Amino acid sequence: MTNKAEKFDDIQVIERVVKGERALYEVLVRKYNPYLYKVGMSYGYNHDDTQDLMQDTYIDAFKSLSQFENKANFKTWLVRIMLNNCYRKKQKLSFQNEIAKDEIKEGATPMFEYQNHDTYSKVHNRELGYIIDKALHSIPEEYRMVFSLREMNQFNVAETAELLGLSEANVKVRLNRAKTMLKAHLLKSHNVQELYAFHAVYCDPFTEKLMKKINAL
Secondary structure, three states: OHHHHHHOOHHHHHHHHHOOOHHHHHHHHHHHHHHHHHHHHHHOOOHHHHHHHHHHHHHHHHHOHHHOOOOOOHHHHHHHHHHHHHHHHHHHHHHHOOOOOOOOOOOOOOOOOOOOHHHHHHHOOHHHHHHHHHHHHHOOHHHHHHHHHHHHOOOOHHHHHHHHOOOHHHHHHHHHHHHHHHHHHHHOOOOHHHOOOOOHHHHHHHHHHHHHHHHHO
16 A cells, blocks of 8 residues: 555545545555644544544545545645544533633644654653653643644645634744743753654554445445
8 A cells, every 4th residue: 555655646546536446545544644643642632532533534534535626735624624623522522521611722733743663662751751741731722733733744834824714924923932932841852753653553553443434434
């Protein structure tokens, strides 16, 4: 399947999946697992809940794939679905627990980039995990969101502004503030790009389980 991923771009894969080649959907799943994982984990969900949200997102996207129009790129479209699912789950949990919640500000909360599998042991180091959690909770959601989309998920300024409903100037301002706030807590002693990876140890079983559900639709 990795060879197929190298041969086709997203639009080509989508066109073939819509025409009936469901197995090719795995190409998109493997490509975007790391991005969706970052969204869920940074939003505050644990590993299991994040994978559930990823699964829901891929299934939602698959069901609407024939309606996808190449006005925005597929990555942007998919991340937006994940953001919406994260927000809905947050609302549901808040309602169930009868906890008053401030109105969400412009969207959701992604963070941190996928890296090579050799960082796996570092990501799961308890001390590093504590540092990550502390840093995440120290940064307001609206700044963390911009930092993630721009620096770690590799969206450009215009794409980030569109996703969050901000002006491009506000994106730039929030990014600078986010970096400043993160510096004291995390960037001083750790490489951000080592954090919150979705490695093969997760990717393979997750993708296999998801594709079984997709093929059963």
